[in-house]
Amino acid sequence: MAEPQRIVIIGSGLAGASAAGSLREQGYDNELILFGREAHQPYELPALSKDVLLGNTDEPNRVHEADFYEAHRVDLRLGTEITEIRASERAIVDSDGVTHSYDRLVLATGSTPRTLPVPNADLPGLRTLRTIEDSLSLRESLTADARVVIVGAGWIGCEVAAAARRHGSDVTVVDPVDLPLRRVLGPTIGAVFRDLHADHGVHWRLGIGVDGFTPNGVRLADGSEVRGDVVVLGVGAKPNTDLAEKAGLTLAEGGVAVDAALRTSSPDICAIGDIAAHDHPRYGRRVRVEHWANAKDQGAHVAGTILGRSEAYTGAPYFFSDQYDLGMEYRGLADAEHDRLVVRGSLEDRDFTAFWLRDGRLRAAMNVNQWDDGVALQALVDSHAAVSPDQLRTATLADLV
Structure with a gap:
């Protein structure tokens, strides 16, 4: 497959900016345009409800350093809204009526608060x-x-x-x-x-x-x-799928349907981040995740898909939260109302790791104020490890990997 001459990304959040960075890292050297509605250079969202709101900083973390885009010839067009995708023409239209052609298009349009x-x-x-x-x-x-x-x-x-x-x-x-x-x-x-x-x-x-x-x-x-x-x-977020829907792309699970490699129903368009209803090989169904790590990792992965590789995206959901003196990390995807809960540590002291088991296999884990086992937890969740409740409560977790 010939390398695309122009790649266009709609959405300058973490997913879109990560895709742009990964394309350059993977050697793509042709035209690359990143459109964003906001006037700010791409930034990450977690700090908005954490350090910024707490008053620890006035600035969220930027996805890339300020000079990255110019240095890597990423044509960053901020304050620009895209109003239409013409998939049959491989073109998009901005709010000024200007048409921009593409060889490959990435939708990373994110979500809007409900x-x-x-x-x-x-x-x-x-x-x-x-x-x-x-x-x-x-x-x-x-x-x-x-x-x-x-x-x-x-x-x-x-x-x-x-x-x-x-x-x-x-x-x-x-x-x-x-x-x-x-x-x-x-x-x-x-x-x-x-x-x-x-x-x-x-x-x-x-x-x-x-x-x-x-x-x-x-x-x-x-x-x-x-x-x-x-x-x-704080009642959730609505995926920004209007552009995709008007363009005739297939929708599913409240988002844009993508295959295992993040391709939409249009062969030249991929979708990532909050909007991507991903046919996830790890879970055997479509999964749509609205978290920081998913946006970052899908953004990095989609570059390979655009450049002709077809590896499936297999990342497990991951998110974190800090509230008062409680910090936590969650890995995996559980049905918390029905999966079996196993707790290692003390709920009363808020110093524990929670595990969710289904059919004897680990589906998700959440460490609360415990920070030594992250690598082991990720490996156990990724492998859907067959473990017993007693092992999870008492064994050295690294030994179970």
Whole structure:
């Protein structure tokens, strides 16, 4: 297959910028254009709900150094929105009506924070967290006299709650699920995070939905109101698939369907990151992951696919979180409500590793305030190791690899 003369990447987040960097690392020397809607050079998102929101820094980590793009002849076009893909013509159109041709196209369009289909969901004071501007603006509002209401007890909601308490704000978290993070971690580990935040002064309103918003706060389904000066929505993210859908690409699992090597239904287009509904050989089904490591690793992998290699992307999901004095890393993909949970260490002391087993094989692992076994945990999760609960509780994990 002839090497493409022009590769275009839509999306200047971690996935898109990683793809650009990997293409140059792998020897691609022809024209490379990276379009981004934001005015900033590509940056990573985790710090927005962690160090930036905590006040430890004003800047997130950049994907590449500032001079990388010029030095590596990456044509970085910031502040540019792409409005149309013409797959049959191998061309895209920007918001100024300018057409740009491509030989290969990478979609890395990311996600947009979700809102709720309830009255007054468009009130101007409601906050979401997706950009550096969002994080810096929200941080200014997290004062010691602020009443903060967070809708959503997932990862963003919990991390915003931890940052708000660090700034001394009065914090209430609302979620229709009865425990934070239950869908990802199950009831036992969800209770650990509930108690962690309660110990730091967070008020929980769990098991009850939101009926609407008011200028004074959040109205709940039981008719009560939680008053707040700052209301933050942390109810998930919507993959930005509009371009792909209008172009006629196949969609699946809420995202853009891609094969094992990250190719879409159009032979010249790949999709990576939040939008990619990946036919994952490790799990035997489509998997769509909205985490930092997935964006970074798929961005690196897709370069090889574009340049003619067809190796499957096999990376297991990985994410991390820091809340108060609790740090954790999660590897793998579990069904936390049904897989068997095994705990090594102490839940009460928040010093443990949790394992999820299905049919006697390890599906996922999460280390909490334990940092010595990361390599072994990754190897065990990657291999779907056949291990017993007793081995996981007592054996040296490296010996099980």
